[in-house]
Amino acid sequence: MSDVTFSVNESTFKAVFNKAYPGKKLNFNESGSKVLVWLGVEGEIHIEGAGGIEFEDGNTFLLKELEIGWDKLILRLGLDVPNVEIGKFCLLRMPRSIPFWGDAPFLGDECLVEFPGVTLFTGKPDIGPFKLNLNAIIPYIVTEIGGRYFIYINKEKDSSGKFYQMVHAKPTAVDVDPISISDTMGKLPAIIQGGIYYAASQMIKYIPQTWMVDVVLSFLGFPTLTAFLLDLLDIHDDVEDWLMDVLNVSIGIDNVLYQLIFQEMLESKELFKIEDPYPFIDAKTLDVSDFGGYKTTPAGSTFELPAITAPVTDAAVEFAEDNMFIRFNFGI
Amino acid sequence: MSDVYGAISDDAIQRIINDTHVKAPFLFNYVAPSIRFVQDDAGRLVDTEELWVTCSPVEDSPLDGEVPRFTRMQPFSLPGIPVKLPYCIQIIDAALDFHPGNIIALPPELPSPLSEQNFSMSAMVQFGMACIPDKLSALQPIPNLAKHVWRLPVLPVTELVCFTLNVFAFGRVTVTPENIGAGIPFDRIGLAVGGIEIVDIEPRGLENVVECYLIAMLKSYVLPKLILSLEDQVVKSLGLTVTSKLTAGLPDNPAIEENELRIWLDVKVI
Amino acid sequence: MLNLNIFSITGVDSALLQNNASVIHQIKDAGEFWIAIYNAASQIEKRLVVQVDEQAKSFIINITADDLPTGKACCCTENGILVYTLRSGGFVHLKGSEDGCFAMLYKAGSEDAIWDSRKLDAGDFFAFMLLRPGKYSFSNRISGAECLLTVAYPDPRQNSKAEGKEAEPVRLRTEYDANWEPLTIKPGQGVVVEVNNPSRLYCDLREVDDGPEDLIAWKNELKRNNIL
Known part of the structure; x- marks a missing residue:
């Protein structure tokens, strides 16, 4: 039997856990790419707390749902407009029968000379990056994060220099599901439309005359630059689906969040702490005249009584019977 | 069930008492000091200084810093005695035992073994009183010295008349929910002393009055303070600001069982 | 660019x-x-x-x-x-x-x-394409043969990604004393001329075509809806 036993149930543990992650803002900046599209995302989240905690026997617990709050989400898009070649056609086909070309590696009617054509754009006709500020749709983003943590107790010094037996929770695994975005009530389509308009206006700067725009569009096969860019970005009717695909697949935001949260939780402060040495009687200031028998009588009217303490030994923490137990002995 | 639970064993408490006895002797030694005269090189009386007279010697604390050995008590007066009298009360040994009792052997006057949820305690308490010189009690003026004695704050002695009492007691914890206003619940923790026995003290009336004093001390101070300390330590170890309340609906909370003092709390993490 | x-x-x-x-x-x-x-x-x-x-x-x-x-x-x-x-x-x-x-x-x-190459002759081929919509005079400056060549305005309303972007080239032959029929091609559509007699083939823009009149109104309407 240990000298001292403390235990905490799941709900209190959860409350303490949630106080240990005080909503520090975590920034990330990640990029990815799709065909012809460069994607970047800037974001800021904070951990709001655990939605559900389940103790496992031993020293691990499951964090069923880690709630995070989004503070910022900005998507950056850059487009590598394809350098379309036009006017390429077969100028001269292989004559069907030429006696002295018997060993020619051509079949009759095969193209022998191709008209070279031209490219629509010179250099790299890249657009952007331009930003889509997605803060307005943050309430519609669902992020499901879970994880398994282990707890341990360790003697450590805090910032004031005092030593404690500190109980920490460290992640062994964090699972971040791909984020989902429900119907954004028209907000996301409006944001995307604004962004595409900007991109189209950037592109149109490269094309000085209206007839040139229409000739370019005839080659691209789209009625408008907006339609072309939407197609280039692979944005179709369901923009929420598109954004989910961009964030989850192209950016791999689940992995970004995983890294961010894992790191943050590795660096998190302790959940519980027990003073070591353990004070039975705290240090205090007392009047000299109320006591006697000093080794050396204090000079002033008061003196500082040092804390009466005992070292903590055999400190252990574990989960059992839906409680977290901290046990320790006094080294006296 | 409760949010938080804390338990401490009687063995641990016993070691804490023993350790504290060594490190903080002033908590176990209560002395109304006497005085002694200070003479100059020519043998003339020039001053007085306090003299902390005890029945048993008290070692200095091994701790660094200023740790006194005695807690000052006020000397008492007796009618007809023109000077106050020094004394000492020393707790030489103290023990606490939680159900099932396995540390303290209770005297035959008290029921044994301990009932469930009961604790027992024992203490060896040494009392020392000053003996008053005949000359002083007869109010015979003593030339020179007598004039000084009348003005002394306490009787100068170098030793006390000592006797030792062995005290045994048992009881249980009581909790009375109260409302201290503003709808704030409050658990008043008390002590129901089942019995107390002072070994080998006569007459009965003296035993009764000493028992009365000891029960009052136990009820108002020793055990409630121990429980509150445990409650405080449980909460403090959460490392957070919390509000706590004894968990209601449990048959015994705090409980004294399996050699432990146990407490269950409902907390609200703020 | x-x-x-x-x-x-x-x-x-x-x-x-x-x-x-x-x-x-x-x-x-x-x-x-x-x-x-x-x-x-x-x-x-x-x-x-x-x-x-x-x-x-x-x-x-x-x-x-x-x-x-x-x-x-x-x-x-x-x-x-x-x-x-x-x-x-x-x-x-x-x-x-x-x-x-x-x-x-x-x-x-x-x-x-x-x-x-400045004077093409029998057996040679000449190929070209034009992008500017409008009416052109296409002629053989040696033989004097001539025709109207129209590069049709590409109305964006008709564009479709599903349609082939490039039309097959138009193929012509030069003949002595023969004019070509009027010719209409799309921007970027190739014209291949099989030369059968001394030729210097020349194409000259006579009249630009900036698109149908209602196209501007259509585009303005789109622009009001943030579509370019």
Whole structure:
């Protein structure tokens, strides 16, 4: 039997856990790419707390749902407009029968000379990056994060220099599901439309005359630059689906969040702490005249009584019977 | 069930008492000091200084810093005695035992073994009183010295008349929910002393009055303070600001069982 | 940036090949030939040697004023001129350049050109494409043959990604004393002319077409809805 036993149930543990992650803002900046599209995302989240905690026997617990709050989400898009070649056609086909070309590696009617054509754009006709500020749709983003943590107790010094037996929770695994975005009530389509308009206006700067725009569009096969860019970005009717695909697949935001949260939780402060040495009687200031028998009588009217303490030994923490137990002995 | 639970064993408490006895002797030694005269090189009386007279010697604390050995008590007066009298009360040994009792052997006057949820305690308490010189009690003026004695704050002695009492007691914890206003619940923790026995003290009336004093001390101070300390330590170890309340609906909370003092709390993490 | 060079070309001249045109000439006889390529703006002349025989593997040499010919040069002459090989009956393909260019073909050792791209002749091919919508006069300045060539305005409302972007080229032949029927092509659609008589083929923009009148209103409406 240990000298001292403390235990905490799941709900209190959860409350303490949630106080240990005080909503520090975590920034990330990640990029990815799709065909012809460069994607970047800037974001800021904070951990709001655990939605559900389940103790496992031993020293691990499951964090069923880690709630995070989004503070910022900005998507950056850059487009590598394809350098379309036009006017390429077969100028001269292989004559069907030429006696002295018997060993020619051509079949009759095969193209022998191709008209070279031209490219629509010179250099790299890249657009952007331009930003889509997605803060307005943050309430519609669902992020499901879970994880398994282990707890341990360790003697450590805090910032004031005092030593404690500190109980920490460290992640062994964090699972971040791909984020989902429900119907954004028209907000996301409006944001995307604004962004595409900007991109189209950037592109149109490269094309000085209206007839040139229409000739370019005839080659691209789209009625408008907006339609072309939407197609280039692979944005179709369901923009929420598109954004989910961009964030989850192209950016791999689940992995970004995983890294961010894992790191943050590795660096998190302790959940519980027990003073070591353990004070039975705290240090205090007392009047000299109320006591006697000093080794050396204090000079002033008061003196500082040092804390009466005992070292903590055999400190252990574990989960059992839906409680977290901290046990320790006094080294006296 | 409760949010938080804390338990401490009687063995641990016993070691804490023993350790504290060594490190903080002033908590176990209560002395109304006497005085002694200070003479100059020519043998003339020039001053007085306090003299902390005890029945048993008290070692200095091994701790660094200023740790006194005695807690000052006020000397008492007796009618007809023109000077106050020094004394000492020393707790030489103290023990606490939680159900099932396995540390303290209770005297035959008290029921044994301990009932469930009961604790027992024992203490060896040494009392020392000053003996008053005949000359002083007869109010015979003593030339020179007598004039000084009348003005002394306490009787100068170098030793006390000592006797030792062995005290045994048992009881249980009581909790009375109260409302201290503003709808704030409050658990008043008390002590129901089942019995107390002072070994080998006569007459009965003296035993009764000493028992009365000891029960009052136990009820108002020793055990409630121990429980509150445990409650405080449980909460403090959460490392957070919390509000706590004894968990209601449990048959015994705090409980004294399996050699432990146990407490269950409902907390609200703020 | 949009390739404004190609968009700024509003005509074609087979005697001065720009980026939107090229010619093909066939060398039937074996032997050693020299080709001289001239850049019209700088008058810089590039020369190369072509050895034509029945065993050569190449059937075509692409040449232009801007770059070296395609294909692997087999060796160099004493003067450092690259030597290429060509199968008898193979073709020399002269591609237009930004400043315009032409080429001349010589039998080795002779100073008299046996072919001048500025005067196409039977067996040659001339190809071009136009981007600027409008009405053009297409003519053979040697024979006097002429026709109206229209580059249709590409109405964006008709565009569809599903449709093929490039139409097949229109193929014509030059004949003595024969005019062509009026011709309508799309921007970028090729025109291939099989030359059967001495020709200098010329295409001249006469009237621009900036699209149907209701197109502007349609575009303005889209713009009001943040669509460009």
